[in-house]
Amino acid sequence: MAIFAAVRAGALKSIGTGRGGILSTEYHAKRLDPVSQKRHVRDSDPIAWSKAEGPTDYVEAFKAHKRATGASERKGADLGMEFKVVVSPEWLAETGDPHDAANPRVQQLVDEAKAWAESWGGAGAVWGLRYDTDEKGSGVVDVFMSPVREQRHKSGKSKPVISCRKAKEELLASERALEPDLKTSGAAMQSSWARWARERLDRRLERGKPKIETGAVHQNADLYARIAEQKEADLRRREEALAEREAAFAEREQKAQEVRAGSNQFAAAFRAGEVRRVGPSPKVPDRLGWWAAKDMPEARREELRAAWRLTALPVREALAEVSSAALAVEERSQALKEPEVAIEKAKAEAIAALREDFDTLKRAWVRNEATYNVSTSGDWRWWLAEGLTVARKNRLQACVRSVGEMVGFMAQQFEEMVNGVLQYISPSARSEFEAEWSEAVERGYAPEWNGVGDGPGEASGASSSGPSLGMRPSCGKYAKQRLA
Template sequence: MKGKSGSVRVNSLTPSGLSAMETHEKRLDQSSVLRVKRDTPPLIYSPYGESLSLQESFNAHNEGAKRNKAAGKIALHAFVQFPTEVPLTPENEQRMLDEAVAFINASHGGRAVFRARLDRDEAGRHGVDVFYAPKYEKVTRRGKVVEDWISLSKFGKEMALARFGERQKKAKGPNSGLFEPVVDADGQPVMERCDSPYFQGQALQDLWTAHLREKMGLEWVERGKKKVGRDPDRLEPEEYKLAEDQKKLQLSLERVDMEREFLAAFKSGEFTLKPAKKPESLNGAFREKPALSPERKERLRLCSKAVCPEVRMTLNEILADKLAQEEKLAELTQREERLKAQEAIIEAAKAEAKAEVMSGLKDDYSTLQRAWATNEATYSVDTEGYWRWWYEAERGTPRHARVNACFESVGGLVGWMAKRFEEVMNEVVRYLTPAAQTEFKNEWIDALDRGDAPEWWAPGDGPSGVTGGSGSMSGLVFRK
């Protein structure tokens, strides 16, 4: 009958149990994380407000109602299982949620359900979690009507009693050790009401099968097999503890495997981490090239939920350190770029200033060179034995100031060149024949008259013994 039958399992919830159910709904507990198979949100029935949580829905449902204050249980949780042969479509999923709510309300007074949920991220998607606390109008012995009274057992007992009525009580015989019918002192059978949790469960299963067939039109549905005994399916304490430990171990191993897969994907670059709002949260971004498949992305999202809080915090600390180092490096890089830009500006200014200076020196050199070549300025040894430039133009004129500036900047260089020229010329004249010396002297005097050659008036001013400027000349004197 697998796939053709449905079932309803009901548990009572304490305040801590209700809180645990909310944690499970939010996928904050370890078992729910490991059961997640896909990233699909659940369908929620929340009659008191879509934005309310499970606890807030219970508070809204409980407001104004009275209950037995001594009772430790505050609500009921029914897991309503539909036949797995029902096709999974968006329409069928919504209908399963609606029908589960309708069934629990119909069988528990009409005002019972305060929240229901159909999970769509797990392997099984044919079950609906229904949370309810049945309300009814309670009439006191004096006839007073209390509008809202909550009872977790009233409707279940009435349901079982209506279906099974009474039967003769049985008890274990002291001699035989077997369960035997109980009779009173007159030999009459002692009757008992069939409203225990066992009978409540049987009645609920019968009604649910009828609902599937009659209300939903699933005529092919078969009722699940009844249990042979009334005892709950349980193990001895030692066996139960061992089984629970094995489950915990298996969950831990699965979590470790998923955590390792997550870290391996992070190391290989399948995704990167971004700063998270909380240190225990993970905020990732998948790489774009090569892009990951949707299935791989979904798998990594599930694996991220299995990462323990300590590892999450460590990853975020490493990310924070890395970002801080990158910011510091970026700051140093920007500072270095600014310094380079400033150095470039300084070097450009230096180059520009140097070019200006060189241009000025070149202009001064050309000016003084022309002044010397045209006898506008000359140099000689002064009375104290120093080489000095002389300028005979009228003082105070712009031209006088200009040539004086050239004396200051490049006068030494031009003077040195003139001195070297004189020495070279004296060496040349020294080796000329008398006739050549006479010809040289005459040509030089002619050049002086034309203004095409420098004029020397004393030793140190030019070739030894060459004078002129007005056609005058003297004999050549050779240095020995």
């Protein structure tokens, strides 16, 4: 009766649970998948070893192998190889039960399978192996290997990388020296293992015959096992896709919360004067940078650097606009300074008047006594609420003429900043924000919010029939924008 030695090889393409996934092989080894459970016919522990703490923790074993070798993965390349190193069960049965881990030939087979793989894969290339004793079949050693080779660059530098392709090419070249007609690395493995088994296990062992000679069609265990495996693979793919979507959603949610927190923290530092200015970077003009107060501690600077990296772009741009407007006012104020007392006094009075007008109109906007919008042609338009006294109405009209466009511009920037932040947060966080805003309105700390400028005829109480108080005649239809 002939006894054979054979090899079947497959590629490990990913860490995950898909086809060719290392985690998938780990599930199989731990009898967590339907295929392995169907093949289980007796309670018996396997002969198993790995580079991880657990003998079948293959994902951790692969990672430990990378750490030990310092090797990196190559993009698009296989992460490793899985071998079914086989001898006829009849040979094992000559010294005992092929399913018995104490059978000396079973132990010898496991040792030689690992030694053979590392003879051409490289010393230490094997990071896991297993001989199952709980199945009906026997005589098969599962070997997991990731060969490491040096990758050289044009610069002359080199680094260790996982390269299954190069290891197989080397094996094919060495075996062709003995058998010139070999065509593939798979055939080279068959010849190499058969010769190794004859020399170290038993001279009677013969090389497994290729399919082209026998015409045999390999089936995994049996037809039902293959169908069950396919169904399990489909289920795992669906579960994996669902898990990926859930992870992506959680990541987006976490990112939105981080952006919100970073934007709020940096905006607060800007309002407090810790950040003096936001504007184009001197080195990279198309990017925005920021300048801190000179006496700011380094630890605080680092906190704000982290917050700036998370600050949403609309918030950055809004702060830059505010900085630019403030800088323009400051430069204009400096230009008006003259040594004459009269000019200084006039300037102080003018600034005080503008500031008073600004604060008056701003407070009126907060209280919804005055609302604004911008027409499609870019004109600022203001409305005053009904029921104001004549004196109050005259005062607000004067403020609109002096600083109406500036107050409207800054209010618009504030609203856009808030809307820019809100688009990154979840519905629950948005509801929380709106609730807090409504509470602030009731306490008189914040404006009632319905949209950009609130517009005519809204909850602000502004009259849609009142005259426009814009700086220029307005035209174009006002498009109402709700808080997004």
